Amino acid sequence: MNYNNILTAFNKGITTITINRPSKLNALNKATITELHEAFKQADTDKNTKVIIVTGSGEKAFVAGADISEFAHFDSKKGKKLAKKGQELLFDFVENLGTPTIAAINGFALGGGLELAMACHFRVASNNAKMGLPEVSLGVIPGYGGTQRLPQLIGKGRAMELIMTAGMIDANQALSYGLINHVTAPEELLTLCEKIAGKITRNSSVAISAAIKAINANYKDGTNGFDVEISEFGNCFDTQDFTEGTTAFLEKRKAEFVGE
Incomplete structure (x- = not known):
């Protein structure tokens, strides 16, 4: 299948999905969310794919957030529909995939980007990564599962502080919180993810x-x-x-x- 906003590659039992909107810091718009759903679905149903890795193109961002221009004019009814559809189509879908999914966080993972990473089964980050849920600085809250998954991963108090302050944490702090599993140099990020994936592929x-x-x-x-x-x-x-x-x-x- 041909995509406009993502790239896919397969090698040795691993499908790598790359969000490819570098000029927008890989922000998630509706089209990208739909394409990601299709790519994850296709990889999950492919018996040759044992592990899925998702990452962002370029050196700046995994996903810098949602594409605000698409919903800045929404009312409450449209806002609820946006969150519900997004959770069903991508975030809950990824969390419940039967194929292990690793987020390779190669830079900024903010808002919807961190929510996507948290929906994955675990996370590995480069040492230049920054993570946060800044939605309250826009007068809204995380809507793609962030208020639920962040406390599950780092605890209620830390999640409350991170969301209320709209702050960012670096990779080492995220590691100490338990938000990510490993930190590595940017040039070694995918190599480390592939090494972990290789161990997974040997099992049932x-x-x-x-x-x-x-x-x-x-x-x-x-x-x-x-x-x-x-x-x-x-x-x-x-x-x-x-x-x-x-x-x-x-x-x-x-x-x-x-x-x-």
């Missing part, structure tokens, strides 16, 4: 998908995460990967998973 993709579902269940209202874990644990026993994994262990050889 069906088991990883089940683990994602069980972990996410702990953060969903009205869902008992332990029950989901029990169910997903049991389901694994009916997979070819379970048979292969346990057989390989007993035979003292490397497992060759088929993802089924």
Whole structure:
């Protein structure tokens, strides 16, 4: 599929999605959100893709925020529709993908950009990255899941402060908060993400998908995460990967998973 705002590439089980609007600091407009949805969906349904990495083009920004010009004139009804559709189409969609997704934060990740990174299963940042949710400085609040995912990742108090001050934190502070998993030099960012992804690709993709579902269940209202874990644990026993994994262990050889 041809895209206007993003680039995709595949190599050794890894699909890399690059948001490609450098003149706009990769800001998320409606068209880009739609294209990202399609790219993530396509990668998730591709059995050859074991891990997805998402990053931004250029050296300045992962995603510097949403494209404010698209909604500056909205009323409350349109604003609610914008947030609801965006969450369903991209942010919740990414969080619940069965394929592991890594955000490679290569610069500014602000507003919708940080919200996209937080929707990914984990985050790696270059040491020049800056992160924040500055929406209150525009008279609005984060609308793509930021008020929910940020406290889950760094705690309520820190999230309250970061959102209320509309401030930014650097990569090292984000690491100390638990917002990101690793910090590295800009030129090594994708290499590190690919190295981590390579470790993931050696494991059972069906088991990883089940683990994602069980972990996410702990953060969903009205869902008992332990029950989901029990169910997903049991389901694994009916997979070819379970048979292969346990057989390989007993035979003292490397497992060759088929993802089924």
